[in-house]
Amino acid sequence: MKFNRYALSAMSGLALSSLMVTASIADTVRLKLAGTYPATHFGHEIVENMVKEIEDAGVGIKISYFPASQLGSGEELVEDAIRGNVDLVQAFIYAQTDPRLEMMNLPGLVTTFDELKSVYANPESNMNKILSEIMDDLGLVYLGNTGEGLVGIVANKKPNDPNGLGDKGMNIRVWSSEVAKKTTESLGYRTTTMNWAEVLPALQAGVIDGAICCTPEWAYSTFATAGVGKYFIPVNTAIEASSFYASGKSWEKLNQEQRDVIRAAAQKAALAAIDKSWDRNDGFIEKLKEAGWEILEYNTEERAALVAHIQNNVWPDLADMIGQDIMDALTEK
Structure with a gap:
């Protein structure tokens, strides 16, 4: 009888332990x-x-x-x-x-x-x-x-006036954003809205001439390693x-x-x-160069002119889109 009591006690303990584990799971x-x-x-x-x-x-x-x-x-x-x-x-x-x-x-x-x-x-x-x-x-x-990091443009051909505001003679992809579209077109590019998954095959097929999309790392890892693209233009208009x-x-x-x-x-x-x-970022700029890409960098004056152009010509249109109160809060110094 003692054995049975001990066995019953052990079995009860095991059952309780099992219930606790099950409850925990x-x-x-x-x-x-x-x-x-x-x-x-x-x-x-x-x-x-x-x-x-x-x-x-x-x-x-x-x-x-x-x-x-x-x-x-x-x-x-x-x-x-x-x-x-x-x-x-x-x-x-x-x-x-x-x-x-x-x-x-x-x-x-x-x-x-x-x-x-x-x-x-x-x-x-x-x-x-x-x-x-x-x-x-x-x-x-x-x-x-x-x-x-800051977003640049990957391209199969060199744009006209690459660091100015004139017509670029290129059609490039933008993501699904009216702000991105307005900004990119204000820099002289024609645009096509396209999801990210479509960009690489579209560039390979020549459907588009380039895409605003990428930090140097994304440009290298997505395009250069696939043998697509020849130029990187660091417009730096948006954040990745x-x-x-x-x-x-x-x-x-x-x-x-x-x-x-x-x-x-x-x-x-x-x-x-x-x-x-x-x-x-700097390391991947070097990797792009090693892959034979040309980096169409802006000098200090060109960069300042680009930022001033955006703030004077694009920002005013954005208040209607996101709200003046939000615009004021984001741009306050």
């Missing part, structure tokens, strides 16, 4: 993170580290990470996050859901690394506070901004950026401790991407 929140960084992009490792930091925090979160636009492009992911089909996103925030998001394309706002960090990396910057409010209106939760954000529907299911861990990890990852990317 059941309590684990499983989230889906959709990203756009290719596996070869340095940002991919940063996102992987972010995921590990969240999972290792011991707050009951497991994350399945899908990089390289496996779950959709940036345009698609914002819609999926609003619907709650994905829980967390790393992608550029396109403006098709709200014209105020065109503020992310404001040209000439950032021209130096210090400005990039103060505008994009500081959670209390006017841009980040406004972005958080807009995303809240959309049912999304803003977590952090990355700025990888992406953001971390969450579905509001998913966010509501998390407790405050889980939210705090995710937000802190996302902000840390965003700052790491900014710090690392800026340091890499």
Whole structure:
């Protein structure tokens, strides 16, 4: 009888332990993170580290990470996050859901690394506070901004008047942004709106002459390594950026401790991407040159003239698009 009592006690203990483990597994929140960084992009490792930091925090979160636009492009992911089909996103925030998001394309706002960090990396910057409010209106939760560097043009042929404001004699791709379209056309280019996935084959086929799209790293890793393109024009009119954000529907299911861990990890990852990317730009300019590309650089006077042209001729048109109050907040000194 003693043996039976001991056996029963042991069995009861095992059953209780099993129930506790089962309950712990059941309590684990499983989230889906959709990203756009290719596996070869340095940002991919940063996102992987972010995921590990969240999972290792011991707050009951497991994350399945899908990089390289496996779950959709940036345009698609914002819609999926609003619907709650994905829980967390790393992608550029396109403006098709709200014209105020065109503020992310404001040209000439950032021209130096210090400005990039103060505008994009500081959670209390006017841009980040406004972005958080807009995303809240959309049912999304803003977590952090990355700025990888300033965007230039990749081209198969040399434009006319490459560093001036005259007609370039070229048709180049712009992304789905009225601001990007207005800005690029004001510099003398004809434009065709095209999703990112279409750009490389369109350049290969000669459908377009070039594309405004890329930091030097993206220009090298996407185009030069594929044997496409001959010129890089660092117009620097926009920031190659992406953001971390969450579905509001998913966010509501998390407790405050889980939210705090995710937000802190996302902000840390965003700052790491900014710090690392800026340091890499010069190295990839050299790689482009080694690949036989010509860099059509601006001198100081040409750069100042370009920025003044944008601020005097493009900025006034943008207030109607994003709102004068937002425009004033972003451009105040």
